[in-house]
Amino acid sequence: MIEDEREIVEWVNDFFNDDKDQNLIGALQALQSKFGYLPKIGRKSIAARLNMSPANVHAVATFYNQFRFVPPGKYPIKVCLGTACVVSQGKLILDHWKRRLGIDVGEVTENKEYSLDRVDCVGCCTLAPVTIIGEETFAKMAVTRVDGILLQHQIQREQEARKIAAEKTEEDKSQSEQ
């Protein structure tokens, strides 16, 4: 068993040892909250703890669109499809993110930068429709804003990367002068 897998199995065991009344959905939600997705070994461990077959656990997990089966991208994009967001064209916005990123819900871009998920109400319905990128919430979304937001996000990331590289160069320079 590789190191990451051992960590996941141990986490599942601790989770059930802490609270023996755990149910399947609660365990899957906690697993995803911890690792960002549902690793296969985690689903298998949960199945074993609940005396279920891994196939049944997988079937239940795929029934709910809140679960993802591959690790999220560096910057997860979440499109709210709660009621207030749906009536404000949330589905059109989700479709445009799919087209723009070239991925479907639950997938990750080839460079692993962005993943796309639909989420239920995130609790700020007055700002509907809402998209969340990483920790940042974008309110009153519109299809026409998607391209601009993505471009702005990419420019910010490039600027941050350049700043970190410049700081590292400065640090290396001052160390070599000592």
Ligand code: FES
């Ligand atoms: S429905 Fe989207 S924030 Fe509530």
